[in-house]
Amino acid sequence: MTSVSRSRIALAGVSITAAALLLAGCSAGGGTASPSASSSGSAEDTAPVSLTFVGYGGVGQDAMIKYYQQPYMAQHPNVTFVNTSPPDVAQVQAQVQAGSIQQDIVATSPAAAQQGCGTIFEPLDLSSVDQKNLVPQTVGKCYIGNFINASPFAYRTDAFPDPSKAPKTLADFFNTKKFPGKRGMLTNLQNGILEYPLLADGVKPDKLYPLDIDRSLKKLDSIRNDTIFAPNVGVLQQDVASGQVDMFMLADSRDVPLLDSGTKITIVWDKTVASINAFAVPKGDPKAKAAEAFLASAVANPAAVTGISETLGVAPVNLATKPVLSANAKKLQVYNKTVNPGTTVLQDVAWYTKNFTLATQKLNAWLAG
Template structure:
């Protein structure tokens, strides 16, 4: 690894406010201080944009977070550069967190969220997805993510499919289940920041929400909880883009993000499970209580190998279903 060049920088794409603030504290600011390499934010991840830029031969992003299901199509399209193992030490990662062109740097996800101000012992909240679908027993305003990933799994859980029997997804059954709940969904949200905001502002009562977003909201004083049951988790991936302007700097940032101390700080700030097992003993015990449990018997781990070849078609179908 060479010395830092004058004016060196790396441009990253990530998931915006809240998420980027935590990334700055856990990764970007200490990386800048240690290496002198400036970390710039280049907007949110956009697979279509990345494909168009690669086709044009010019890419302005060096390193990008990835949505569930993107890895297969993106690898097939040649969007990613290889992980440089002379720079990035992957020996501390589980084998299923490492691909030739991408790395998982944490496990995160979401579950059924509700207001602890409005629901509690005297007024029970739904705790599993069958409850969420049961509008007579649990009346209230509902929100779901306007995308097929997670939402199809939720629909099948609501229809009685057991968590360990979800994959391969029965897509037709999932859409039939969604047809039942669709009239009762007040908000189809499009960003992970929305559900805690909507619950806190009393615009909705129940929603699928990401643990890290809820954790951030609760840390700021919001009265929200996520049911521990039927959580939907996934390894969250990042990848260096092919033909990027700052390839070595991207690899160096990747290596830095895998350091156990940085992984533990990331877990503290986002209530996520570190990808590097050596980070777990460093995680604040109070934060550990808020982490989702990948080993819980009713936890679902997203199957990216199932989603990869189907994502584009199901995205298109889901968008059409929403407007019909």
């Protein structure tokens, strides 16, 4: 997906206890104006600048255009955005090594950004961001968080129409004899592909890290022939919508549009893996200051973060928000104990920062095996 977005009109491990506080903040308000973004990042510089924004596509990126980019362009008429998807750290690395940066803002995991901090991704000066209302781990040396993303276990209701005979635990996802059918999992580490096998295998949430990668892959072996391993959320969302998979772990921001489109799915609230979705800037980007200014303004703006949360049904990283969620988005509130009586595990950024390359290499080798 590639599009040019241009507007001059503004549009309107952490415990589950901490996550539950996400919707208990003050009423959303407008953010403070930030310095004009330009190729140099100078407040006085109003030269035209185009920022290439690489997101995950779909309704999620549409929401970022509406709530982050369009209001920013209304305040900074010299700034425009080119939107494309999906993000690829290897592609960013290749651009950095070639000295030819073609992307300015890239959606990624905090761990990927931190591990590549100073080599693949640019250290950011986010000192202007008021962090008092931000969830812990939202701001790192080379990233800033966008929202909390969860990938709960769910199944197509038409595949298991009798609730008494439907999957009820993570262990059921891995029990192909009792629950036959095609599975779907995302290969992105951020969506719990290594955590879910261990949780299903009996590892307690508070004992999950450090991850036993080999044990996790061994558990995945048991469902290899019954599972579609999707490279991104868009592919898996389509697989669910078309009936190619019966049960799956898909990002909550993609579960909501499935429900909105009439696809009947049932969430299994057992143990759910969540992570912070983040933005980073490629190392050596000549427009780094302009990208930095945009990110500082967007994520620190409660009104923008509220809009993202309301549209996608995800947990905001800014506590100064009080989203009014749609009926379907309310069904995906992993941080609401009334909705989710199970356990939510927020990924350990520190562990992934140290082990991201190893985990990626082992997972990729297994997928290719």
